[in-house]
Amino acid sequence: MAEIxxxxxxxxxxxxxxxxxxxxxxxxxxxTVVRADPHVGLLHRxxxxxxxxxxFNQSIGYMDRxxxxxxxxxxxxxxxxxxxxxxxxxxxxxxxxxxxFDEITRLLNHLMWIGANALDLGAMTVFLYAxxxxxxxxxxxxxxxxxxxxxxxxxxxGVYRDLPEVMPQIAESRWRKGKDLKRSNEWxxxxxLDFIDQFAADFDSKVDDYETLLTDNRIWKQRTVGIGAxxxxxxxxxxxxGPMLRGSGVEWDLRKHQPYAKYADVDFDxxxxxxxxxxxxxLVRVEEMRQSNRIIKxxxxxxxxxxxPVMPKNFKxxxxxxxxxxxxxxxxxxxxxxxxxGFCVPEGExxxxxxxxxxxxxxxxxxxxxxxxxxxxxRAPGFAHLSAMNxxxxxxxxxxxxxxxxxxxxxxxEVDR
Amino acid sequence: xxxxxxxxxxxxxxxxxxxxxxxxxxPNGELTxxxxxxxxxxxxxxxxDDERLHFEQLTDLCGVDxxxxxxxxxxxxxxxxxxxxxxxxxxxxGRFDWQQRPEVEDFAGRFGVTLHILSxxxxxxxxxxxxxxxxxxxxxxxxxxxxxxxxxxxxEAFDLFGIVFEGHPDLRRILTDYGFVGHPFRKDxxxxxxxxxxxxxxxxxxxxxxxxxxxRVNVPRVVRRDSRYLExxxxxxx
Numbered sequence: 001m002a003e004i005x006x007x008x009x010x011x012x013x014x015x016x017x018x019x020x021x022x023x024x025x026x027x028x029x030x031x032t033v034v035r036a037d038p039h040v041g042l043l044h045r046x047x048x049x050x051x052x053x054x055x056f057n058q059s060i061g062y063m064d065r066x067x068x069x070x071x072x073x074x075x076x077x078x079x080x081x082x083x084x085x086x087x088x089x090x091x092x093x094x095x096x097x098x099x100x101f102d103e104i105t106r107l108l109n110h111l112m113w114i115g116a117n118a119l120d121l122g123a124m125t126v127f128l129y130a131x132x133x134x135x136x137x138x139x140x141x142x143x144x145x146x147x148x149x150x151x152x153x154x155x156x157x158g159v160y161r162d163l164p165e166v167m168p169q170i171a172e173s174r175w176r177k178g179k180d181l182k183r184s185n186e187w188x189x190x191x192x193l194d195f196i197d198q199f200a201a202d203f204d205s206k207v208d209d210y211e212t213l214l215t216d217n218r219i220w221k222q223r224t225v226g227i228g229a230x231x232x233x234x235x236x237x238x239x240x241x242g243p244m245l246r247g248s249g250v251e252w253d254l255r256k257h258q259p260y261a262k263y264a265d266v267d268f269d270x271x272x273x274x275x276x277x278x279x280x281x282x283l284v285r286v287e288e289m290r291q292s293n294r295i296i297k298x299x300x301x302x303x304x305x306x307x308x309p310v311m312p313k314n315f316k317x318x319x320x321x322x323x324x325x326x327x328x329x330x331x332x333x334x335x336x337x338x339x340x341x342g343f344c345v346p347e348g349e350x351x352x353x354x355x356x357x358x359x360x361x362x363x364x365x366x367x368x369x370x371x372x373x374x375x376x377x378x379r380a381p382g383f384a385h386l387s388a389m390n391x392x393x394x395x396x397x398x399x400x401x402x403x404x405x406x407x408x409x410x411x412x413x414e415v416d417r
Numbered sequence: 418x419x420x421x422x423x424x425x426x427x428x429x430x431x432x433x434x435x436x437x438x439x440x441x442x443x444p445n446g447e448l449t450x451x452x453x454x455x456x457x458x459x460x461x462x463x464x465x466d467d468e469r470l471h472f473e474q475l476t477d478l479c480g481v482d483x484x485x486x487x488x489x490x491x492x493x494x495x496x497x498x499x500x501x502x503x504x505x506x507x508x509x510x511g512r513f514d515w516q517q518r519p520e521v522e523d524f525a526g527r528f529g530v531t532l533h534i535l536s537x538x539x540x541x542x543x544x545x546x547x548x549x550x551x552x553x554x555x556x557x558x559x560x561x562x563x564x565x566x567x568x569x570x571x572x573e574a575f576d577l578f579g580i581v582f583e584g585h586p587d588l589r590r591i592l593t594d595y596g597f598v599g600h601p602f603r604k605d606x607x608x609x610x611x612x613x614x615x616x617x618x619x620x621x622x623x624x625x626x627x628x629x630x631x632x633r634v635n636v637p638r639v640v641r642r643d644s645r646y647l648e649x650x651x652x653x654x655x
Contacts, residue, residue, distance in 0.1 A: 040591060040592065041591055041593060044592040044593065048602065049601065049602055050608075053511040053608050054636070055636050058636075084443075084445050087444065236473045236537070237474075237564065237566065238565050238566050239474060239475055239476065239565075239566025241476070250537065252537050257540050258540065258542075340636070341636060341639055342636065344641040347487075349443065349447075349449070349544075350445065351447065351477070351533055351542070351544060353476070360476060362476060362477055362533070364477060364533065366481065368487045369487065370487075370638050370639060371636070371639050371640075371641075372636075375482075377479040377481075377531075379476060379477040379533070383569060383570075384566050384569070384570075386569075387568055387569035416592060417592075
């Protein structure tokens, strides 16, 4: 009789369910995976080395391109690390704006995740629903920064500018006119905060929509319940953070336990799963969207009631306004120095972490007193999660591979950096 | 943080008294433990297992190359009239290519391995650092046995800095290309890289060639000993 041997298969890097450029070498026993060896690095751009060769301010844009579906959270970690070393106080209004946009970013990320994950497992409609809402949130990004994705909105000391008084409206085109256009612009009559307010009031019902499609869906449950179960002990050992850790039942959220920005002052709950399988992680993320929406509403209320600066008036770090620059000699000099040389950051090292939608996104920064960082290391949550791929997938069927890649919420921008 | 950093550093000193550790505190209260390479594993194990410390999670591990630490590229002792490039020391990081990369005199403590651990039970973070000996092939014991999460982080530090982790079960390159030469995050590795990849129509295959782009630095590296950060801390309003 012929000897039966394991079969080695190459999954990706151009597989549609590989979420980018993951190359998985799978060793199969029949249809059961016995070993998975992820090959990463196909998107390696040496962001950390590039950041070492540029003044501090010029690398903020690179952070957007790491985890490119949760842009502002990455900026937040980097900017916080610089602020730690500089010892700058961020004005309260800027902190609320950061909290607001961190949560908008979380929605953006979780919407992308729920759409893509459901699509991988065969549910098309969720993807379309999720992208409908994502579009509105991207418009918020655009309104504050001018860019739909790569915002570069957070700056050391605060945020680039205050929230706009007018929400840009959609212009008439061949595809959007008449009643359709009017409906699209319905929320856009007032300021950005009015728009976000109306979006938040409506959003919970949208989450209900996604849930009707998935939560009790028999196929969805067959594909996710009991798949990729991780015990809390193993989750901690393997460096899981964020929804991956909470899905396994560990109550840990940096926003609550090591609060930054204004998370200590807003009200929300930590969402925890029970079984640590794909289904629980799905439930955790869906409920997190509701909690984020709660935080957004509170931030909007505060921002409406309180005005104030969004940047400290410290010209050594923050550029002066255009008017000042054109009329005041001192301001001109500061402006020139900031944009030709940047600012020097005092010698030292720091680690600043934020609760990014995927988990703990950290920035380890060493400065030797120069205008460029000496070393930047970015701790990406996806990197730790993907390293656990072999253990999570072991013993499952080939068809569960997309379910586990999906549940890890992998984005290669941050894994490969 | 649940308590004052001082009392915690006292506790650390007490528990780790036998292991020649040094403690550093940053102005914002972060604690760094400098550990000799010989005790790297022992100290890590204590930090994980001692109930009073209980660091159950490794959040981050990375390599650091301390070559050219504190160097700037700005030579302004003498004023010249040669335009923008005056004062720029021609040989700084990012200003050389693969052929002209500097011959580095290795020195003790050139490489460092930095570890960030987290205690969820006590809500504490801690940074550990060690400086491996052996300049050409820095060796550090692997922590994979203690925290499984170290696996890929150590592979990354090996790939990018050439730090060898003894006892690592599967120390392969992780981020760079198959068959890559050199350790790209070392300070003596050119920023522009060494090879470029393209598809050669005539050969009908992918070929590797030396990079064509010129190394270029738009903003020179400057270190300013700023009086604001020396004694009294930063001023807020200027």
